[in-house]
Amino acid sequence: MARISLKNILGKKNDTAAIFLSLIAALPGNTWIEDDKGQPVLGSSSETCHEIMEIKHEEELLGFVKGDVSAVPIAALLNQLLEKEAEKKKLGAEILNLYQEINMIFNFSDKLAQSIDAFAIAEVTLSQARHIIQSNAGVVLLLDEDTGGLQVAAVSGEPLLNEKNIHRIFSVMQSLLVNGQSEIITNTVLLKEAGIISATVQSVICAALKVKQNVTGAVILFTNESVSYTAGHLKILTTLALQSSAAIESALLYEKNIKAANDREEAIRCIYEVTSKFVPYEFIDALGHKIITDVKLGDQVEKVVTVLFSDMRGYTTLSEGMSPAENFKFVCSFNERMGPIIRKYNGFINQYLGDAIMAIFPGKAEDALSAAVAMQKDVREFNKLRLANNQLPIRIGVGMHTGPLIMGITGDQSRMDATTIADTVNTASRLESLTNYYKGDIIISQATFSQLPSGTFHTRPLASVQLKGKNEPVLIHECFSGFSEEEVEKKSITLYSFNQGITSYVSSSFHEAATAFQQVLQTNPADQTADFFLQKINDFLDKGAPLNWSGVEEMHTK
Amino acid sequence: MQQKLLIVDDEPHIRMLIEQTLEELEDDGVDFFTAENGEEALKIIQAENPRLVFLDVMMPKMNGMEVCRRVKKELLLDNVFIVLLTAKGQELDRLKGQEVGADLYMTKPFDPEVILAKAKEVLGL
Structure with a gap:
């Protein structure tokens, strides 16, 4: 004054x-x-x-x-x-x-412009209002668009409000407000009776937050003083409320947009994650794309890779004793063990074919062989668990071949698939089936063998084989690094004799060959491969070798 | 010692506004002087030697910059604290304000609380 x-x-x-x-x-x-x-x-x-x-x-x-x-x-x-x-x-x-x-409105607009959070705006509005208009407490209420309920967006000052009963405030005030929205209320009896405000409150001033013609909330101040609020106060509060509601509205809209965008992003991420499990990232990457949506029908790339084929030995017999569901569970538990091993050695699984796995190693051939050795070792661990549960042990055979491969997207406009087309795949698959024939557990082609660093793996040559439908014979090797330490040791000791046996066998010196393999079996009676060759040689000695024997074994099956 | 304060602006409502903003300083024994142009301001400064001057820049006769320059550079009245006031959007180069020796530079519309706080600080109240 x-x-x-x-x-x-x-x-x-x-x-x-x-x-x-x-x-x-x-x-x-x-x-x-x-x-x-x-x-x-x-x-x-x-x-x-x-x-x-x-x-x-x-x-x-x-x-x-x-x-x-x-x-x-x-x-x-x-x-x-x-x-x-x-x-x-x-x-x-x-x-x-x-x-x-x-000045206040100027500063207030400035502050509002800095905030994009509805509650922060409510906070600023309340503090500004209480800074200018004397009050003992104040509150900013917002109507929740979804629930229709009132929520306290900001509150400050003395505890004059009972937040539990705040939801009643609008209905009570509606009957008090003459023009329905912004008002000074000196008759506070109803509010007190409804248990909304403390008995000490003398006067209430309220300005509605509005967007277009809809009330979206309110700024309300309370005073314990007997001096009533004036029209000037109401004018200021209404001005603040007007600015604030626009800012809150855009903040809420912004929040909503952000949330919607996040939801969309999350959905896309989920889809992406799932698709990357169906089509490996390496495949998409090899095609020169970052994401699967960029892939087009007819995309293709040719690469030299090592293809690994693994198949469960005697699976048919094994599966006979199981229900389809048990069968599925068993295959899953097996694949779950193998998948990580292949990825660990920089390979990716091109396909799970029931109990068989086809994996591609775009990098070094030794990666593929390391994976195969690790797989065999893991199968031994798996078998320990199975034996403990009174289940039959399993065996897997692994074949691999290194060569060119076309990865591409084939199909039609409505149904596409990531496919590999290559002779390399067929060869790897055939070599895998030879593991049964030669009783080895990993068989690799000469092409893979020639890329291995010397001394890293335990290998021995097996034979030259004429695969079905192929003109050129393929030289194949057995890798026995995946056996138990004891077995590896024995196979290493007998390696010289074994090699002699193979050389003699190939050059039709069957007697020398038989002697060599007998020597192997003397030291290591469990060497099934040596046993296989000895039986075959004995057969040759009994019935005579094939007429055109050149050391190359012709495979007529698969 | 009796503290003196001078408000210089050609617009009466701004003078009134600053006077009103600083009203409580009168209770602390501060004497208020007002001037409505540069020449008058310079006369009062020389006669009364006020501790604090709120000085509008855009004024007829002699503008605030010139008043400030004379006080600081010619009369060498270092103990006069000069606050230059300019309207928002008409800001002068701050460097120019420094050149003529202004102690502070404020834009209108100013925050009354800031003005009061500054005055109290300068007057040691």
Whole structure:
């Protein structure tokens, strides 16, 4: 409130003081001015004092004009000037008030622009409102679009609100509000009866948050003071609410968009994750794409790779004792063990074919062989578990071949598949089936063998085979690194004799060959491959070798 | 010592506004002076030697920059703290304000609380 004092008029800086002094001098007799405490302000006091005029402003005593009769007009003049000064001050206060409002709205817009979170905006709105409008507590409520319920977006000040009963506030206020939305409520009885506000609250001021014509929430302030809120307060609060609701609305919209975008992204990620399990990333990568959606019908690439084929030995017999569901579970548990091994050695699974696995190793041939050795070792561990559960042990045969391969997308516009087309695949598959014939567990082609670093794997040559439907014979080797340590040891010791046996066998020296394999079996009776060759040689010795025997074995099956 | 404060602006409502903003300083015994142009301001500064001056830049007769330059560079009144005020959107080069020796540079519309706090700080209240 604008305060006024004699100093405002008669202060040293003010020319008015000089005018009064000359006025006093010009008038007959002596007149002087004192403040409310009787201290002289202007003029010099004297003994004789006929008139004492009080100087007052709005019932407040500011001072006296004392002296003779001229004190009367001087007092009147002073009162008049004080009146004008008070008016000026009042005007100034009003300007300041308006200015502060402008400044507040200016700052508020600035702050709103910095926030994209609805609750943060509610927080800013409430603190700004309480900064300008005196209150003991305040709250910003938002209507939840989905549930239709009210939620407290921001709350501050004394605990005058019962948040448990806040949902009733709108219905109670609706009956109180004359124009339905923004109001000063001095009759707080209903709100108190509904258990929403504390008994100490004297006055409530409320401004609705609105988007278009819909109420989306409210800013509400509470005071314990008996001084009621004014229309000016309501104007400010409404202005704040108006700005705030627009900002909150866009924040909520933004949030919604972000959430929708995240959901979409998550869905895409899920689809991507699943498809990458059906078509390996390496396949897509090899085709020069980043994601599966870029793949087109007819995309293809040719690469030299090592193809690994693994198949379960005696699976048919094994599966006879199982129900289809058990069977499926068994194959799954087996594949779950093998998959990671293949990936560990930089390969990827091109196809699971029931109990068989076809994997591709785009890098080094030794990766593929390392994987095969690890697979055989893992099968031994798997068998320990099976034996402990009274289940039959399993065996797998692995064949591999290195050569060119075309990876591509085949099919038609509505049904596409990632396919590999290559003779390399057929050869690898045939070599795998030879593991049964030669009783080895890993058989590799010469093409793979020639790429291996020497001394890393335990291998021995087996034969030259003429695969079905092939013109050129393929030289094949057995890798026995996957056997138990004991077995590896024995096969290593007998390696020389075994090699001699093979050389003699190929060159039709069947007697020498038989002797060599007998030597092998003497040291290692469990060497089934040596046993296979010995039986075959004995057969040759009994019935004679094939007429055109050149050491090349012709395979007529698969 | 009696503290003195001068408000210089050609627009009466701005003078009134600043006076009103700083009203409480009167209770602390600060004397307020006002001037509505540069020439008048310079006279008061020389006569009263105020501790703090709020000085509008865009004024008829003598502008705020010139007043500031005379006070700081010619009269060498270092103990007069000068706050230059310009309207937003009419900001002068801050460097120019420094050149003429202004102590602070503020833009209108100003935050009344900031003005009051600054005045109290300068006057040591």
